[in-house]
Amino acid sequence: MSLTLRPARVEDAPALGRMGGALVRLHHSYDAQRFMQPAEDVESGYQWWLSRELKRQGAVVLVAERDGAVVGYVYATVEGRDWNALLDAHGELHDVWVDEAARGGGVAGLLLEEMVRQLKARGVKRIILMSASKNEAAQRLFAKHGWRPTMVEMTREVEDSEAE
Numbered sequence: 001m002s003l004t005l006r007p008a009r010v011e012d013a014p015a016l017g018r019m020g021g022a023l024v025r026l027h028h029s030y031d032a033q034r035f036m037q038p039a040e041d042v043e044s045g046y047q048w049w050l051s052r053e054l055k056r057q058g059a060v061v062l063v064a065e066r067d068g069a070v071v072g073y074v075y076a077t078v079e080g081r082d083w084n085a086l087l088d089a090h091g092e093l094h095d096v097w098v099d100e101a102a103r104g105g106g107v108a109g110l111l112l113e114e115m116v117r118q119l120k121a122r123g124v125k126r127i128i129l130m131s132a133s134k135n136e137a138a139q140r141l142f143a144k145h146g147w148r149p150t151m152v153e154m155t156r157e158v159e160d161s162e163a164e
Helices: 010-030 042-054 107-121 136-144
Strands: 003-007 059-066 069-079 090-098 127-129
Touching: 003 107, 010 042, 010 059, 010 069, 010 090, 042 059, 042 069, 059 107, 069 107, 090 107, 107 127, 107 136
Parallel strands: 090 127
Antiparallel strands: 003 059, 059 069, 069 090
């Protein structure tokens, strides 16, 4: 079974929506207060979002295709200097997902390395990402491919003071 990596196309939108919906649900399961509540049809929302990003000049959306079926994707963007985050111009890795049946064969790593090549070709010198603190498997994958921990996000819920 051969694997092909290629830029995502409009006709990939249903697969991107399906995988993005799974990603939303996974994150919500890690921390229901921090991550958005998946709507009944979160797949449609993610399909809309990634279809829009396909047209964005600074976006890289790649898919992994096996035997005509999309089994994974990666989504990253080129960003300018960010004074708030203390970052020079950089790339941001937002999503990487591989269907469960296709995991364990290096698909995610191939997607990540192709994304790095494409961002490097656009002049990006650094790529950052955020990973859910409970997603240790993803953190191991990212470390294996050269990312290092640099920041810790912390979340506090602001309770309604009138309810007390």
